Amino acid sequence: LARVMLKKLLAIESNPEVLFMLGSIELRTGNIKLAGEYLRRLEQRYPTHSSTLGLRSLYRVNTTEKQDLASARLMARAGNTKEAAKIMRRLFPEAPPPGELGLEYYQLVSNTAKDQQTAKSALDKLYRETGEARYRLAWLKLQNNQGNRQKILQGYESLAAAPDVNRQKLHEYWWAAINRLAAEPSTLPWVSRYLKEFPSDQNAIEYLAELQQLREQAIRIANDPAVRSRQTGIAFLKHGQLEDAQRELQKSLSRRPKDPQVLGSIGLLRLRQGLV
Numbered sequence: 001l002a003r004v005m006l007k008k009l010l011a012i013e014s015n016p017e018v019l020f021m022l023g024s025i026e027l028r029t030g031n032i033k034l035a036g037e038y039l040r041r042l043e044q045r046y047p048t049h050s051s052t053l054g055l056r057s058l059y060r061v062n063t064t065e066k067q068d069l070a071s072a073r074l075m076a077r078a079g080n081t082k083e084a085a086k087i088m089r090r091l092f093p094e095a096p097p098p099g100e101l102g103l104e105y106y107q108l109v110s111n112t113a114k115d116q117q118t119a120k121s122a123l124d125k126l127y128r129e130t131g132e133a134r135y136r137l138a139w140l141k142l143q144n145n146q147g148n149r150q151k152i153l154q155g156y157e158s159l160a161a162a163p164d165v166n167r168q169k170l171h172e173y174w175w176a177a178i179n180r181l182a183a184e185p186s187t188l189p190w191v192s193r194y195l196k197e198f199p200s201d202q203n204a205i206e207y208l209a210e211l212q213q214l215r216e217q218a219i220r221i222a223n224d225p226a227v228r229s230r231q232t233g234i235a236f237l238k239h240g241q242l243e244d245a246q247r248e249l250q251k252s253l254s255r256r257p258k259d260p261q262v263l264g265s266i267g268l269l270r271l272r273q274g275l276v
Helices: 002-012 016-028 034-046 052-059 065-077 081-091 099-109 115-131 133-143 149-159 167-179 185-197 202-224 225-238 242-253 259-275
Strands: none
Touching: 002 016, 016 034, 016 052, 016 242, 034 052, 034 225, 052 065, 052 099, 065 081, 065 099, 081 099, 099 115, 099 133, 115 133, 133 149, 149 167, 167 185, 167 202, 167 242, 185 202, 185 225, 225 259, 242 259
8 A cells, every 4th residue: 555655656746755665665575676776766866865875775785785684683682782783883884774674773783871872862853753653662662771660651651542653562662661660569550551551461460460469468567556566666766766666666576576677676776775
């Protein structure tokens, strides 16, 4: 459908962006000869245009340098990101490639703080210029190990409503971001929000159940009189209110005679009272 619409546009007026998109489609579908024809038309009519440079790069890595690109991808999958980044920089010395390959480029070369910031800035600019979800998704992935985790998760959640978002990648990246959170009750709402979009994710369903158990356990502990007395006594001890601390710690000790926190706090209390 895209090819048909673009050819109709090209029949009305020659346009470098349309020629680029047609060439890209032919490369993706393996029609190298026709892609080369679109590239030649771009080079003849728009020799310095960014679309010409972009299609030239894509054509090169789909023909004469196809093996080099495959090597970079294999190294990246094997965890050798530094060597993969070197190959990508060598393949694209002038500028990052356009489209999906550009996303791959930014993700591979962002192995230092400086490169990562450059990649994030470029992806953010592309997203603001085009509004395409793929650039925002790649930007969020680069943010996974840094930044405000709550904002990152909110970013994935908001992208779920984008009609052009890659659902498979959103699924993968969003779940990876959740897994970086601590396994504690406060994580439960984020898993619940994720499951609204991916309700059949069995790993998330099981994780939600675990977190619910942790929350119920935390509530039971918080409501335990011995725990409340222990926490109150420790707080009094920290503020030097020794009589109040002794009263609360003794209450807790009567209910939990082997509680190590209570025993340790009573020992500290005795030191401060000068009884040891």
